[in-house]
Amino acid sequence: xxxxxxxxxxxxxxxxxxxxxxxxxxxxxxxxxxxxxxxxxxxxxxxxxxxxxxxxxxxxxxxxxxxxxxxxxxxxxxxxxxxxxxxxxxxxxxxxxxxxxxxxxxxxxxxxxxxxxxxxxxxxxxxxxxxxxxxxxxxxxxxxxxxxxxxxxxxxxxxxxxxxxxxxxxxxxxxxxxxxxxxxxxxxxxxxxxxxxxxxxxxxxxxxxxxxxxxxxxxxxxxxxxxxxxxxxxxxxxxxxxxxxxxxxxxxxxxxxxxxxxxxxxxxxxxxxxxxxxxxxxxxxxxxxxxxxxxxxxxxxxxxxxxxxxxxxxxxxxxxxxxxxxxxxxxxxxxxxxxxxxxxxxxxxxxxxxxxxxxxxxxxxxxxxxxxxx
Ligand code: CMC
Numbered sequence: 001x002x003x004x005x006x007x008x009x010x011x012x013x014x015x016x017x018x019x020x021x022x023x024x025x026x027x028x029x030x031x032x033x034x035x036x037x038x039x040x041x042x043x044x045x046x047x048x049x050x051x052x053x054x055x056x057x058x059x060x061x062x063x064x065x066x067x068x069x070x071x072x073x074x075x076x077x078x079x080x081x082x083x084x085x086x087x088x089x090x091x092x093x094x095x096x097x098x099x100x101x102x103x104x105x106x107x108x109x110x111x112x113x114x115x116x117x118x119x120x121x122x123x124x125x126x127x128x129x130x131x132x133x134x135x136x137x138x139x140x141x142x143x144x145x146x147x148x149x150x151x152x153x154x155x156x157x158x159x160x161x162x163x164x165x166x167x168x169x170x171x172x173x174x175x176x177x178x179x180x181x182x183x184x185x186x187x188x189x190x191x192x193x194x195x196x197x198x199x200x201x202x203x204x205x206x207x208x209x210x211x212x213x214x215x216x217x218x219x220x221x222x223x224x225x226x227x228x229x230x231x232x233x234x235x236x237x238x239x240x241x242x243x244x245x246x247x248x249x250x251x252x253x254x255x256x257x258x259x260x261x262x263x264x265x266x267x268x269x270x271x272x273x274x275x276x277x278x279x280x281x282x283x284x285x286x287x288x289x290x291x292x293x294x295x296x297x298x299x300x301x302x303x304x305x306x307x308x309x310x311x312x313x314x315x316x317x318x319x320x321x322x323x324x325x326x327x328x329x330x331x332x333x334x335x336x337x338x339x340x341x342x343x344x345x346x347x348x349x350x351x352x353x354x355x356x357x358x359x360x361x362x363x364x365x366x367x368x369x370x371x372x373x374x
Contacts, residue, residue, distance in 0.1 A: 002359070005359055008261075010261075014193075015188075015352075018032070018055070019031070019052065019339065019343055019346060020052075020187050020339070021033075022186065022187050024263045024265065024268075027263070027266050027268045028268050031048065032051050032052065032055055032056065034051065034057070037268075037271070039051070040178045040181050040182065044156075045154075045155055045156060046063065046067055046070070046155060047063060048180075048184055049066075049070075049127060049155075049184065049338045050066045052184055052185050052339055053123060053338060054066075054120075067154075069128075070128045070155070071149075071151045072128075073124060074129060074131075074132050074151075074158070075129075076100075076129055076132050076136070079103075080103055080129075080133065081136060081146065083099075083100075084100065084137050084140060085140055087140075089140070091137075092217070093134055094214075094223075094326075094330055096137045096330075097130060097134055097213050097330050098210055100130065101130060101133075101209050101210050102206065102210045104125065105205075105207065108125065110122055111204055111206060114202065114205065116345055116348065119345050122206070123205065123344075123345075126209060127341075130333060131155065131158065131159045131334050132149050132162060134159075134327065135147065135162030136162070138324065139162075139163065148162075153167065154177075155177075155180070155334075156177040156180060157173055159176075160172075160173065160176070164322070168321070169283070171279060171280070171283050172283070172321055174276070175277070175280045176317075176318075178272060178273065179276070179317060179318075180331070180334065180335040182269040182272060182273055183314075183335040185336070185338065185342065187262075189221065191212040191221060191222065191336065192212065194208075194212050194214075195208040195209060195212040195340045195343055196208075196343050196344070196354065197211075198212075199348060200347060200351055200352065200354040202351065205344050208340065208344050209340055212340045213333055216332060216333060217329060219256065222311075222333070224256050224257055224315075225257070225311040225314045225318070225328040225329060225332065226315065226326060226328045226329055227256035227257070227311075228256050228312055228314075228315030229316060229319050229325050229328065230256075230325065231256055232315065232319075235292060238291035238295055241292050241295040242299060249299075257312030257315060258300050258304075258306045258307065259307075259309065260309045264307075267307060267308065267309040267310050269310040270309065270313060273314055274308075274313045276313075276317065277289070277293070277317040277320075278290050280317055280320050280321065289319070289320060293312070293313070296312075314328065315328060
């Protein structure tokens with residue numbers, strides 16, 4: 001392949017952004033200038049969602065107003081509940097999320113208005129409704145009744161409540177909330193770039209987020225957190241981890257939850273998420289997962305010099321919380337809606353149609369033969 005082709009857009013800077021800064025050289029990630037790990041320590045996901053969308057952290061009044069709007073928009077239309085009830089029970093919840101957001105676009109009274117003000121309102125509605133749609137499917141496919149959202153709970157608590165009918169202890173909610181903060185934004189990753197590409201044709205926010213969800217589903221992107229847990233379940237016990245990983249490496253298999261296009265010496269989100277994963281394991285007396293984590297991490301580092309990415313600690317954290325594996329990437333969606341929306345608004349504010357070139361390598365010009373002569 002010739003040098004002028006940058007397959008996978010490797011190393012190409014395609015635009016500017018104010019939303020987040022990924023700094024692989026110092027293992028750091030900032031959202032609007034604030035270090036993600038500091039946001040995890042001092043803020044709730046709602047404050048970070050506000051920050052990403054509104055460019056600064058909220059004061060008490062601003063946060064109250066933002067949360068009120070989010071809570072008031074959580075419930076779904078009767079039609080959307082009944083469509084979710086009719087979806088095949090075996091559907092992947094990512095496809096449910098994708099379809100639900102698409103239908104929200106059909107129902108939204110401002111679908112065709114892509115002004116910044118309308119996009120902000122729509123972003124909050126999508127942020128509010130998507131967990132409700134997912135939790136409804138969580139219950140429906142188990143043959144259980146839908147639990148409607150509760151306004152006195154925050155986003156993390158409410159998701160547990162809608163899925164399980166109760167809110168777990170505060171340490172579990174905090175670990176979940178931290179995962180939402182860490183998943184909220186990460187510059188020009190595949191799904192965000194998808195959202196920006198769709199937006200660049202001046203399409204609407206529901207369409208851009210629908211496309212972004214499809215893009216996040218893949219195992220090389222968001223889908224990795226589910227694959228990590230399938231892998232750990234296959235490994236079964238820490239005693240088997242070393243043998244399993246060496247066998248996978250001998251067969252040149254891709255080990256899920258490791259490696260990153262941008263971070264080559266460690267994902268800045270991992271230390272924080274690992275800390276919370278280990279905390280959850282201690283609280284729930286499940287030391288098997290931290291043990292397995294350490295063995296796999298050490299072996300990948302010593303044999304391949306490849307570090308874990310954020311999906312590696314997230315997978316087992318959600319598993320220990322009792323969440324169905326195929327809901328891990330949808331949880332990523334619930335959070336990344338904020339980052340996608342901010343990028344969509346940024347793209348609208350300074351748009352240029354995204355239209356790269358390709359080098360043709362197919363047949364040269366050929367003469368069309370009539371059907372009866374071919
Ligand atoms: N397991 C084994 N080998 C790996 C892995 C891995 N997870 N990641 C990279 N490598 C090897 C790869 O085989 C290649 O080796 P060689 O040069 O001998 O062919 C080398 O490292 C470079 O990898 P690459 O695939 O060319 O690098 P990339 O920047 O194109 O890929 C990646 C990045 C994330 C797609 C890749 O690391 C991967 O497939 N990881 C597993 C999937 C995963 O965990 N994805 C989540 C990404 S982070 C969170 C998110 O975005 O959702």
